Amino acid sequence: MKLFFSLLIFLSLTNLSFSACVAKYKANLRSGPDSSTALLGTLKKYAPLKVISKSESNEWVQVESHNLKGWLYHTLLDESIQCIYVLDKSNISCPGKEEPDAIKIHYKSSFKVVEKSIGCNLVEDKWRRRFWVSTFNIWPKESAMKIVIPNS
Incomplete structure (x- = not known):
């Protein structure tokens, strides 16, 4: 029984809220929380991301991809999948x-x-x-x- 609960707790921890995905067909990753900042790259739909932080307005999200780190506009993300x-x-x-x-x-x-x-x-x-x-x-x-x- 102890093993079951330990497994259950571990499995729930592996789906932490820090993960997100690109929700649109493509998303422009920016160097800062503004559309006028430099374009670092374009991410494709379902690209996995780790959420690092959010802007004060919560409109921009700082994320890390496999080899890139930058900012995306919040409507381009889905944190539910x-x-x-x-x-x-x-x-x-x-x-x-x-x-x-x-x-x-x-x-x-x-x-x-x-x-x-x-x-x-x-x-x-x-x-x-x-x-x-x-x-x-x-x-x-x-x-x-x-x-x-x-x-x-």
Whole structure:
């Protein structure tokens, strides 16, 4: 019973509110909380983000992507869903799950997480295609379901 509650607590902690996803087809990442600041890059739909802070007005959100850090306008984010990048398309198969079509997955492909299983996530791409991918090579690692056995 103690293990069950420890697992339940850990799984709830892996879905912390610091994660967000790009909600629009693309989003411009800025160097500051204003549309007139320098453009650092463009993020695609379902790009996973870690929320760092918010502007005083809460209109701009400072975020970290896999390799970029900057500001996005708040309407471009969705904090209610979890997303991942697949960093390496080798080792993407999940034992006992439907094999993903390798053509669908490219370096830094971004997906919305639909369901979690230990070692695998059921994901959806921007075209609403669903398939299972291994959590071995994903970012952020917090999106992987893990079992932790606490020391007694």
